[in-house]
Amino acid sequence: MPARYCWFAVFFLLTTPLTHAEKPSRFIDLSLLVAENYPCTWPEGFPRFRLTHIKKIGRESAYNIDTLNIDGNTGTQMDVPPHSVARPELKLPNSGPYGNEFTEKVPAWKFVGEACIIDLRELLDTGAPGVSPLITKQHVQSWEAKHRPFRFGDAVLFRSDYSDKYYQPLPAGRRFVADVIEKKYSGYPDPDPTTMDYIASRSVFHIGTDSPSMGTLPSELADPAHLAALKYGAIFTEGATGLGQLPTTGAFYCMMGPKHAGGPYGEGRSFAIVGDLAPTLIASAKHKRVRDLSVTMSIEYPLTWPGKGVDHHRQRYMKCDFAWAENLQLYHHGHVMDSQAGTHLVPPAYALPPKAMDKNVYSPEDRIALDEYEREFGPRGVSAVTTEQVPLSQTCGWARIIDVSQLVGSTTRAVWPASPEITVDIIKQFETEHGKLKPGEVVLFRSGHTDRHMKKFPEGSACLSDPINGVSEGWPALTPAAAVYLADQGIRCIGTDGPTLGGVDPKNALKTYWALGSRGVVGVEFLTNLGELPKNAYFLFAPVKIRGCHGGPGRAIALY
Structure with missing residues (x-):
């Protein structure tokens, strides 16, 4: 096909509104199970996840009703710029234009894109105790040389199969994070700051990993690795799993979670779609044809069933501060809420x-x-x-x-x-x-x-x-x-x-x-x-x- 017709075909795909795919497509869940007996909560002092069955079907209730105690660093999770970028009005060294882009303000087009899987399995278990094997700029550029350059609309995902191997019920699940922080085992593979800066500078707004965090170990590398990409307005998927089920390119990827107001990070759900539907959705993502249909979650809004009369209400949505982040001038927080x-x-x-x-x-x-x-x-x-x-x-x-x-x-x-x-x-x-x-x-x-x-x-x-x-x-x-x-x-x-x-x-x-x-x-x-x-x-x-x-x-x- 002559080059001018190839370019026309690409232009047509990227600018034409969605049409129904003819063949069934396959959904691939890439998220960790959130449960009390799994290492789903960050172990360094963050609130532990709890699901409480408040009422069961019976005389007092026709429904099964739950209350959740959940922190944004739970299971498969999303980091957004204020995780490491301070608000611009604070004029701190790490302040930047994306410092107010909390979870409720991230544009929905950043949640989606074309998955680009970088296979880094050779790094698994190769670090010193408590030290991350480094994903370098050379790893990334080698991928580009073999496949194609990164571009706007990509979701670059680091695959080491770490979560596939180590996300297990406790106590074995301590190997996922806690034992690594205690320097008993090799750290999880993670990028150095130069790598993250390089990827984000290529107009990539979504970067993910199947490691539990994008925070490279030892801890002095953790925030620089985050900041290197978040300063560009990128967002992260942390704790994905099952990335080996995806092709190197061509799958539609999505990571999104509850629309908590003021969240510098948040619990979420990661998944992909492969098949005929994927190119259509990828084209919409690249043209930012994405709408958010979710209500903002804040203690200021009516989010929970109040019941008729008195004492028939369900758990009110609550924001619970628990630790001060000096570099961001805000509190880490979790939530207690009706499910x-x-x-x-x-x-x-x-x-x-x-x-x-x-x-x-x-x-x-x-x-x-x-x-x-x-x-x-x-x-x-x-x-x-x-x-x-x-x-x-x-x-x-x-x-x-x-x-x-x-x-x-x-x-x-x-x-x-x-x-x-x-x-x-x-x-x-x-x-x-x-x-x-x-x-x-x-x-x-x-x-x-x-x-x-x-x-x-x-x-x-x-x-x-x-x-x-x-x-x-x-x-x-x-x-x-x-x-x-x-x-x-x-x-x-x-x-x-x-x-x-x-x-x-x-x-x-x-x-x-x-x-x-x-x-x-x-x-x-x-x-x-x-x-x-x-x-x-x-x-x-x-x-x-x-x-x-x-x-x-x-x-x-x-x-x-």
């Missing part, structure tokens, strides 16, 4: 028991709801599928946005608390106008509720507390019949820009979650900015990979 705070996953096990149980375990009100549900929809299912078991291929797909904003204001004060109902007829009308729903698509309901009401308190009470307590109308809610209809069309993931899919009426909500869970359908709740998406958009949602979690905080984005 369904902010933009989150609803897995089947949230509303379903793991096995058949006596109906009398429920409260009288919930037993009545169950009898009604089973008369109309058949036996309520059972499920032990918690967050870490939900495949990422289920929470991602081509978006079908159903606008239900016309329902806003359709109820009267006399029936509050009540939510307008998203019915089967509304969905069928959408299909008549826009085409049939297809199996594997992600259906997203747009009402604009979160866009309007996600505000700082006290105005933020209009988002959750006021509708739940009958002060204002509830957000549009999916009926159980509509949930069943969507499942029958092959829809496996349903999202909403309301706080919940079930709305403010407890009985409707419970029946809807039973309908979804019984059919293996998951929900993604508390989305935002759905009105800005074009018609052809690919939806990605990834929750933190927490074992046994009945919620799942995460990040939602869309590429177009």
